[in-house]
Amino acid sequence: MDVMVELKQIGVIYHTLEGEIEAVKDVSFSVEKGEFISIIGPSGCGKSTILSLISGLIKPSRGTVNVNGKIGYMLQKDYLFEWRTIYKNVIIGLEVQHMINSETEKRILKLMENYGLIDFKDFYPRQLSGGMRQRAALIRTLAIDPDILLLDEPFSSLDYQTKLLISDEIWSIIKKEGKTAILVTHDIAEAISMSDKIIVLSKRPAVVKNIYKIELTCEERTPIKCRRAPEFREYFNSIWKELEVHV
Amino acid sequence: MYNGSQKINYSQEHLKFLKKVQRERLIIRICQISILIIFLLLWEWAANLRLIDPFITSQPSRILKTLALLYREGILFKHTMVTVIETVIGFLSGTLLGILIAIIFWWSDFIYRISEPYLVVLNSLPKIALGPILIVWIGNGQPAIIVMALVISIIVTILTILTGFMEVDEDKIKLLKTFGATKFQILTKVVLPSGIPSIISALKINIGLSWVGVIVGEFLVAREGLGYLIIYGGQVFKLDLVMTSIIILSIIAYLMYIAVLYIEKYIVKWN
Numbered sequence: 001m002d003v004m005v006e007l008k009q010i011g012v013i014y015h016t017l018e019g020e021i022e023a024v025k026d027v028s029f030s031v032e033k034g035e036f037i038s039i040i041g042p043s044g045c046g047k048s049t050i051l052s053l054i055s056g057l058i059k060p061s062r063g064t065v066n067v068n069g070k071i072g073y074m075l076q077k078d079y080l081f082e083w084r085t086i087y088k089n090v091i092i093g094l095e096v097q098h099m100i101n102s103e104t105e106k107r108i109l110k111l112m113e114n115y116g117l118i119d120f121k122d123f124y125p126r127q128l129s130g131g132m133r134q135r136a137a138l139i140r141t142l143a144i145d146p147d148i149l150l151l152d153e154p155f156s157s158l159d160y161q162t163k164l165l166i167s168d169e170i171w172s173i174i175k176k177e178g179k180t181a182i183l184v185t186h187d188i189a190e191a192i193s194m195s196d197k198i199i200v201l202s203k204r205p206a207v208v209k210n211i212y213k214i215e216l217t218c219e220e221r222t223p224i225k226c227r228r229a230p231e232f233r234e235y236f237n238s239i240w241k242e243l244e245v246h247v
Numbered sequence: 248m249y250n251g252s253q254k255i256n257y258s259q260e261h262l263k264f265l266k267k268v269q270r271e272r273l274i275i276r277i278c279q280i281s282i283l284i285i286f287l288l289l290w291e292w293a294a295n296l297r298l299i300d301p302f303i304t305s306q307p308s309r310i311l312k313t314l315a316l317l318y319r320e321g322i323l324f325k326h327t328m329v330t331v332i333e334t335v336i337g338f339l340s341g342t343l344l345g346i347l348i349a350i351i352f353w354w355s356d357f358i359y360r361i362s363e364p365y366l367v368v369l370n371s372l373p374k375i376a377l378g379p380i381l382i383v384w385i386g387n388g389q390p391a392i393i394v395m396a397l398v399i400s401i402i403v404t405i406l407t408i409l410t411g412f413m414e415v416d417e418d419k420i421k422l423l424k425t426f427g428a429t430k431f432q433i434l435t436k437v438v439l440p441s442g443i444p445s446i447i448s449a450l451k452i453n454i455g456l457s458w459v460g461v462i463v464g465e466f467l468v469a470r471e472g473l474g475y476l477i478i479y480g481g482q483v484f485k486l487d488l489v490m491t492s493i494i495i496l497s498i499i500a501y502l503m504y505i506a507v508l509y510i511e512k513y514i515v516k517w518n
Contacts, residue, residue: 073425093426
């Protein structure tokens with residue numbers, strides 16, 4: 001299997017006038033093609049820092065990051081630009097990368113059609129519900145045709161029911177498009193239900209505490225259905241303990 | 248909600264509510280107009296009865312006569328246009344230059360931090376004090392008046408717009424960075440569009456300040472324009488002329504403000 005992302009003994013130090021903060025101490029892991037992995041850990045442990053490293057927004061103080069493919073980043077909120085229509089929002093990545101042509105436009109319209117946004121193409125973001133906005137944000141990320149999706153708690157601003165439904169939907173979209181995904185979350189159940197692998201981080205400065213390979217027995221592998229798998233509770237309990245000890 | 252194309256059948260209660268809101272609006276408008284009319288009538292009446300001296304306070308009928316006279320002599324249009332053109336040029340150049348400088352400061356934090364103390368001093372300086380210097384440097388004419396309007400408005404413009412630029416959500420910028428956006432793309436795709444509300448509030452402040460600049464400039468240069476009519480009227484004790492000019496001034500200033508509101512509505516259509 002192709003390794004899409006590889007982190008080797010990463011360390012990150014933030015500098016402020018008050019002093020230096022060691023955010024990440026020693027993190028190594030790799031992600032293979034088509035895998036869905038989650039990074040979980042107590043808040044402020046440097047989870048988002050790791051996504052910033054992978055996307056190249058920041059450089060590590062130590063260690064190496066290898067990325068083999070194009071990155072798509074999905075942030076905590078949708079951050080749709082209120083002065084642009086949904087369509088204009090969705091193509092902003094292509095616009096920035098000067099990739100707008102009839103072919104990419106067609107592909108985007110296809111994506112919007114597949115995921116139920118085509119009728120809202122010329123609406124402004126404030127006219128859409130939270131779930132639809134999140135879907136628009138995902139299509140904006142998919143529009144540039146990334147190989148690796150970085151998801152930074154993308155469901156945390158939604159209410160519980162919408163969150164379950166949208167995470168199910170987005171998971172299916174990611175699987176259908178054959179993308180590799182790295183999800184950062186502090187929601188244990190969300191991580192178990194969506195991932196093939198879970199990386200548990202310690203509190204700051206982050207080190208990898210444990211890596212769980214998730215194998216759930218359920219008829220249909222979708223996040224909502226797999227919440228009922230018998231192994232679900234066991235994973236939940238052991239990850240819960242792992243996190244609790246270090247709070 | 249009434250959405251233009253679609254009509255919805257409302258309940259009786261809602262219709263009542265709408266009617267109430269409409270009636271309140273009407274009452275407010277009637278009160279506003281009545282106050283103006285009563286004030287004008289009182290003024291006229293008090294002057295006719297010599298309760299006040301119309302030589303000093305003027306009176307509505309005299310103002311109308313002056314207006315007609317100025318119109319017949321062809322002076323009204325000429326002086327008004329001079330002032331309006333000066334204000335518009337001062338206003339536009341102050342706004343554009345202000346936006347440009349705000350962009351430079353946003354672009355380079357280094358330049359901004361160096362300039363900051365100077366901006367603070369210039370902001371607190373009463374710019375009118377520069378009037379005589381401007382006339383000596385630029386000459387006793389229209390350019391000096393326009394520069395006066397510009398000098399008065401530009402610092403506030405820079406500060407207002409820059410604050411708007413700085414308040415742009417960092418995560419919106421991060422979003423563009425994840426797509427690999429250049430600084431110029433960040434400027435044109437996020438910072439400028441989300442700075443539009445602050446640019447518009449700068450326009451609203453500017454329009455008033457440009458008028459101040461132009462009128463003070465015309466006081467000093469004293470050749471033509473409404474400011475000149477006011478200062479001239481004051482010197483020769485023609486208070487009718489002063490009052491007439493002030494009234495024309497307030498009407499035009501109001502119209503310009505309305506124009507800015509109209510522009511706002513047109514640009515900020517996503518709300």
